[in-house]
Amino acid sequence: MLDGLVSLGHAYLALLLSPTSLVLGLAGALTGILVGCMPGLSATLCIALLTTLTVKLPANEAILILVCSYVGTLYGGSRSAILLNIPGTAANAASCADGHALALRGEAGRAIGIATSGAFCGTFFGVVCLAAFTPTLAKVALSFGAQEFFWLALFGVTLSGTLVGNDPLKGWLMGALGLFVAQIGEEGIYAYDRFTFGLPAFSGGIALIPALIGAFGFAEVLTRLADPVERKLLEMRDSIRPRFGEVARYWRTVLRSGAIGVLTGLMPGVGEDSGAWMSYAAAKATTKEPDLFGKGSIDGLMAAETGDMSSIPGHMIPMLALGVPGSAPSAVLMAAIIIHGIQPGPMLMVEHPHFAYDMVAMTTLATVCILIFGLYLVRPLLYVLRIKHSVLMPIIFLMSVVGSYATAWRLFDVYAMLAVGVGAFFLRRKGYQMAPFVLGLVLGNLLDKSLRRGLVLTDGSMVPFFTRPICIAFASVTIFTMLLYVPVFNRAVHRVADAVISPLKSLVARRG
Template identity: 30%
Template sequence: MWAELLTGLEMILRLDTVAMTAIGLVLGIFVGSLPGFTTVMAMAVLLPISFFLDPLVGIPFLIGVYKGGIYGGSIPAILIGVPGTGASVATTFDGPALTKQGKSKKALEMALYASVFGDTASSIFTIFLIGPIALLAMRIGPPELAVVLALSMAIIAATSSTSLIKGLLMLLIGMFIALVGQDPVHGVNRYTFDIFALQAGIDLLPMIIGLFAIPEILLAVEEKISRVQATKPEGESLTLDELKASRRTILRSTAMGGAIGAIPGVGQVVAAFMGYAAAKRASSKPETFGQGSLDGIAAPEAANNAVNGPTMVPLLTLGIPGDNITAILLGAFVAQGLRPGPQLFATDAPVIYALLGSMVIACLLLLVLGKLLIPVFAKVVSIPRAYMVPLTLVFAVAGTYVYRSNPMDLVFLMAFGVFGYIARKLAFDVTPLVMGFILMGPFEYAVSQTLSLSQGDLAGYIAMERPVTLILLGMIGAGLLFFYFRRKSGQSAVSA
């Protein structure tokens, strides 16, 4: 482990890697600063750029977009009370109040320092944690892997939508779409309906851009939002004493966000709200929360950024993306010939440690760039959507086409875009669909291997030789029942 770690760190200390990470950070902060334009959309649109770069340049570029976007969402949340991303919703509780008090500069700097600390600490923890977990993952056989993948898909479907039925339906649709094309085991066409373009299957790139970027563009066109007046950070800078006063809040939120990040399907929004709630409960002056408390900025920002590192653990060790952002990163890994999963560390451990090291470099660059460019990005808030929507659409179409130069990808792009737009209107979350599509391939392969190993006696094979599989199956059933009854009780409480 230590030899691979040191080799990886040597590999990542390259000028082009640092430069592209910095560019990704600037683009991420820029998009995060625009109300209504999400980090997911930015990563989906910019994903094709990484395909034409070296893996040690292209993936750090996307990591920069990821980290910059999550932090950038705090800028409009503080200045105008509109979260740039969902991860910054809790920041709106105290951010606008501080701005009205003439302390917007303190709030923006607190958001930056809390974000950088939470992200850096969780990224370093991930680097040292992922090796032992990878060793355990390599001991997992096909039956256990099949159940783990099924468990992950069930958790994602249950946690990503307001309705368990809606989440499961979208998951099944994604799994079905993944079956279109050639059967990897028998080599025969399935569900192609004699359409030649479907014989090669459906590519992940047009699906990701179509489902995550096109609906955002259509919704931006549909909504009529008045232009926001330009603003700038006001007041004095954050003092060292004020930062020290929030250190316990930052540490607590970092620990909570890191733990939440390792769980597939939870994500930054939940971490931010939990961090905020914990800070308020622990505060000696809880009445100041919502009225302009610096702890009210530090808590959600440290928590939502601390999620970034640990989300890579299930992605890299088991090939399970924890949310829609890591699903996009998975697409980048696969396009670069790096298939996340138990065997990845056996074949490409130095490269993986190099990419994890780039996360720490991105955090340090974020501190410098954020400090220098806060006044610039504060003005980004006022850019009208009318200027950004056409540019985003051009990037989405061009990025989809240049990857494979296949005109059918544009058809798939628009089809998934319209589907994603309708799904958003009907309150369906498309994340389970993407997860089902991505995980169906390895799930099908693991099931096929399990059936081959069982030699026709699947129940006896699992019961006698793979008892851990039974435990994991029980966890799936218990988890689904838990989410079902929790939501049922929540709906009863609301109706009462």
């Protein structure tokens, strides 16, 4: 405990006493806000492009830029949600209804001020949880064996498929596709080439960063440029000062949304938008003014912004402690951390005991940065929203090509990015979500190695996969969730539930 506090203190001091770090943090946050402002450009794309840009920097400086840009992108996304009614990132969709309604009433500045204060409080709440829970979870994870990691990976992909989007079947198909794509190339145990069709270029596999740039960058370029309509930007005339008075007034909403954001962040692959939507729904269920929701509710906007921002540090907790990212942006962040020679997972606190605290300090700096930019740079930043898609998107594609090529210097990665992008464009139109695909791609190797290592350790017996305590919990939730979509099983579950609940209901009614 005391060691942890000392490490945290060192991390803060090292960051605050380094002017370079402060400048890089501000630059990262500003880049993130600019990218987040632009509808369609996601945090995933921003971090992926910045990963290639910062690949030659020292590890801590590069990761600081990425963390600050991550926080900045989600914060910046509220701008276009409020002023254009188009969420800058998926996580800001919940802010559209109330934020844009306030802007239509001529209170755009107030809405942005509320978004700033909600974002600051949410991220700060999440940072406290990040500092408190990461070391503890990492210690628990040290007891995980191959069987636990197998179920954890499968649980993550299943949960992501279930909760992201409206159709779990499509989510699971995308998760399975991601897991399959991760199997392409030389496998990690016997160095055997799988699904390479004898082509040497495929042996290296489909790298994560080019695939993500394709799924989130090129697919978005195609989507935006295929649509000839440009949205009209609303004017902002009132004050954009953050409303900390309203934070005090809605303190229950802030605390509740912060906690919900962190909890959703802990779930693998669920994404920041779930934190925002769940916080929004909880605020609507508990408010005294539910009729105002969707029509400019301060409570609603505060809940959405606090929930989505607090889920960022929440996503970092399983990413650092278990090596299982909580969202697509944190998956890229994890890939970047690995590129810089640090392996997230249970051994992190053993091999790099200070790194988790460095991440806490970096996220704190990012929180302060968004407050600074929220106070002083709102109006100039809005000029970004006036850039036409037909100008912006070709430049984004140019950077996407560079980003795909730069990590491994392989033209094959550029072709992979193009192929994934075209596929993602058509799949997204048919209601398939990219988050489960990304998680599958990230966790595919872990799942494969854990399954085969687990079986080798038990001489081919599957029994430990279902009898070890943590495995029982993960396996039951994963299998039960999937089987609920088999009509016969679903009907049986409903029959059992009715048989149990009906007598209880009648008993309660009689007592009442």
